[in-house]
Amino acid sequence: MSLQKKDVEKIAWLARLALSEQEVSDYARDLSDIFELVKQMNTVDTEGVLPLAHPLEITARLRRDEVVETNERDRFQSIAPLVKNGHYLVPKVIE
């Protein structure tokens, strides 16, 4: 399997990763190699095999719908890159 540069650019956009030209060509090669390895999965017939999503096949536990966390906005925002008046700042989204 061979991935082209435009495939890598599309994946990088989906993953929101800015890549340099060099990275795009390096990853085109690496990802092609890796999916070549992954292709070995096709050597086995898995028709009818139930997918295993979780090793112990447990389902998520439910808890009571109660407030257990307190609001610690100031503490959590103290490690944010850019905040103002209790808000996280990002570039303007709506003109």
Added chain:
Amino acid sequence: MAAPQAGHDLHQKTLAELSAALHERVVSSEELTRVFLDRIERFNPILNCFTTITREHALAQAKAADRRLKSGQGGPLTGLPIAHKDIFCTLGVKTACGSRMLDSFIAPYNATLIEHMHDAGMVMLGKTNMDEFAMGSSNETSYYGPVKNPWDPERVPGGSSGGSACAIAAQIAPAATGTDTGGSIRQPASLCGITGLKPTYGRVSRYGMIAFASSLDQGGPMAHTAEDIAMLLKVMAGFDKRDSTSVDRPVPDYTARLNDDIQGLTIGLPKEYFGEGVDSEIQALIDAAIKVFETLGAKARTISLPNTHLSIPAYYVVAPAECSSNLARYDGVRYGYRCKDPRDLADLYCRSRGEGFGAEVKRRIMIGTYALSAGYYDAYYLKAQQIRRLISEDFKKAFEDVDLIVGPTSPTVAFKLGEKTDDPVTMYLSDIYTVSVNLAGLPGLSMPVGFVGGLPVGLQIIGNYFSEARLCNVAHRFQQETEWHRMRPEGFS
């Protein structure tokens, strides 16, 4: 290599020995802590195994531990120093996970595992270097530079818990925590000549452990001996309501069964683990270790895990898929790295992530993104989960006939720094014997069984679900008969 002298070389001792020394008041926790802090200062510039040293924090904890010991309130681990992998959130202490993305991150809370260690009275020496977001098998993907293997500083310590393994091998920490998603405790333990355990999935809380692949990640102990591992696991393990996949099941006293007889135990040797690909000298050491088990009354027989060859392909779909989802949270907005002067929101996301993540993390995010993207889900993710079932069934079937499964931890000894960095596929294949254990969620222990060319070789013991006590028992009995776990690298005495 040299066996340690009997005497006052505290750094060469095991946790169990140090615990006895603390309780007999031969040494105080503060004195012991200073011994290790001084050694960190001396050797870390060469080895690069710590990324943060918490000297003041450690001395305060040591003094508190001494008061507790004096009042007779101390437990077996009270006052013993430990290093924590920098993947565990530590309140008020930098938690960078080997990444530029989190270089500025001061954790606002403690991981449950850290709380357990603090409550037991253990002293945190600092945070250990690791592959970025635990993605790597050599510690070379760390933003903070590679860790050196104390047995040969030209070589890698393994990964991703390479800093933890290195710190123990060089005796600058008597124990450490690690995490294991595809072999990240066992493989570095093997390459550095120490003992490490990946517990059953769900045994140790994942709360506050920075997520890589949530259905595979599991924290666990690393130390010199199986006895030390048992002491640590007893405190680490347990149900945590803050981790939705934590298993609610009593924690046994892992130390109580260390000396159990292993007469009549059946050990399975998967023919797939002993094929070509394994170095013949490593093979000979594994065979010799099996002989030791036989001398102790265990019976060995060949078994088959027929889907072993599919574990790497399936793992490199499942783990990256989960990673691409987990790492979507790093957006340059709420915490972590943010690019300079973003033009718009998309630019903020793309450049913060493009600049904040290293090459291997980006590679895996892209593998996962592609595997999960529209039109490819069935061919990759679904197929990998079906293979995951086949691998799990292989183990289930094997454990109907045998009590334990044994083989090499890694196909090679520690490789040279830079040897595999340009070839991700070759690097991935070094996890061939460890990833299937994570896919199935089973516990696995690695311990040293000899040397090839002066470099340690590890043996892996895989057990059925929640058989950690048995793994520690079998490894302990082996270590009672052998001296491999007492070997220390030259230059760090």
